Amino acid sequence: MSDVQASRSRRLRLGGASLHKLSAVATLVLLIVAFSFTSPAFFSVNNGLTVLLQTAVIGLLAIGMTMVIITGGIDLSVGSVLALSGVVTGLAIKAGMPVIPGMGLGIVTGAACGAINGLIITKMRITPFVATLGMMMIARGLALQLTGAAPISRLGDSFGQLGNGSFFRVVEMQANGFPKVIFPGIPYPAVLLLVVALLGAYILSRRQIGRHILSVGSHEEAARLSGVNVTRTKVWAYTASGALAGLAGMVLMSRLVTVQPNEGVMYELDAIAAAVIGGASLMGGVGSISGSMIGAFIIGVLRNGLNMAGTSAFIQQIIIGIVVIGAVYIDQIRNRN
Numbered sequence: 446m447s448d449v450q451a452s453r454s455r456r457l458r459l460g461g462a463s464l465h466k467l468s469a470v471a472t473l474v475l476l477i478v479a480f481s482f483t484s485p486a487f488f489s490v491n492n493g494l495t496v497l498l499q500t501a502v503i504g505l506l507a508i509g510m511t512m513v514i515i516t517g518g519i520d521l522s523v524g525s526v527l528a529l530s531g532v533v534t535g536l537a538i539k540a541g542m543p544v545i546p547g548m549g550l551g552i553v554t555g556a557a558c559g560a561i562n563g564l565i566i567t568k569m570r571i572t573p574f575v576a577t578l579g580m581m582m583i584a585r586g587l588a589l590q591l592t593g594a595a596p597i598s599r600l601g602d603s604f605g606q607l608g609n610g611s612f613f614r615v616v617e618m619q620a621n622g623f624p625k626v627i628f629p630g631i632p633y634p635a636v637l638l639l640v641v642a643l644l645g646a647y648i649l650s651r652r653q654i655g656r657h658i659l660s661v662g663s664h665e666e667a668a669r670l671s672g673v674n675v676t677r678t679k680v681w682a683y684t685a686s687g688a689l690a691g692l693a694g695m696v697l698m699s700r701l702v703t704v705q706p707n708e709g710v711m712y713e714l715d716a717i718a719a720a721v722i723g724g725a726s727l728m729g730g731v732g733s734i735s736g737s738m739i740g741a742f743i744i745g746v747l748r749n750g751l752n753m754a755g756t757s758a759f760i761q762q763i764i765i766g767i768v769v770i771g772a773v774y775i776d777q778i779r780n781r782n
Contacts, residue, residue, distance in 0.1 A: 465724040465775065466736045472722075473743050480750030487753055494629055498608075498700065500745030501634035502527075505693040506716035507723075507737040508645045509559075509686030514720050515649075515662045516682050517729025518573035522562060523690040523716055524709035525584035530555040530691035532588045535597035535704030544603045552691040558584055559687020563680030581713070588706040597704035607633055608699030634696045638738075641689070646734040658682055662729030718769045719744050726776055743768075 480487045506523050513520045534551035565576040611630030619625050649655035657678040660668040698704050723736030751761045
């Protein structure tokens with residue numbers, strides 16, 4: 446394929462991705478309207494904040510996954526890396542390290558796992574599916590081995606601040622001496638997701654590394670001939686995915702105020718689903734952070750609405766699976782056209 450043909454193909458795929466994003470927005474609106482009829486509490490403030498909290502972890506994973514998918518790769522290890530990062534943080538805090546440096550160590554652990562993924566893929570020429578599948582097993586095994594498959598608890602109240610704190614919380618003391626929550630506030634994880642999403646969108650659209658990620662996914666050989674360091678670009682994308690998995694682990698474990706080495710199972714599928722539903726192409730070269738955020742909220746609203754409707758967890762898995770298959774099928778049709 447010539448550079449002209451590659452450029453034309455990318456423009457067509459971007460146009461298809463824009464339509465895909467619009468359809469994702471329409472789907473999100475329809476889900477909200479439909480679930481508002483199934484439960485009167487769906488539109489309550491508390492439930493809206495619950496959706497934000499549930500979506501924050503998926504959204505953070507989806508941002509990193511989007512960057513990897515744009516390069517034409519995949520990262521199946523994010524759920525296990527999330528758990529390992531949480532375990533490293535929990536053990537560090539138990540050993541006497543302050544909470545913030547401990548969380549930083551957990552994020553660094555996630556970034557290191559991502560960097561190893563990138564190096565295995567670029568230097569050893571192993572396909573992303575196999576490389577990240579191996580890391581998924583290694584990270585999960587390490588998390589279970591380091592803890593003996595037992596949770597790490599009693600980490601202190603400060604450990605729970607990130608996952609359970611909020612801005613602008615309004616509490617009023619009643620005459621009986623008990624506090625009454627007037628406004629629960631905006632959760633820290635929701636604000637963190639917004640900041641990371643804006644930063645990710647800025648990197649993809651405004652920074653050189655973002656343009657390199659897009660060019661590598663569009664046509665790797667053409668990008669190489671144009672002077673793009675393909676190895677460094679891929680390693681950067683996988684490192685970012687690992688770091689965000691570590692950050693998501695901090696948010697999730699902080700919400701639980703306990704480190705669970707079994708957490709994060711199947712989270713990689715939610716992240717992939719969010720990215721693909723939002724318009725990222727599994728063929729590479731196309732995707733956006735805004736689209737992935739829409740996809741993450743579709744997954745979050747769908748799970749929340751089904752929970753409120755009393756749908757069993759097993760049926761929820763079936764429905765999410767159908768949604769993923771449908772999104773990938775639409776992506777294939779878009780690429781063929």
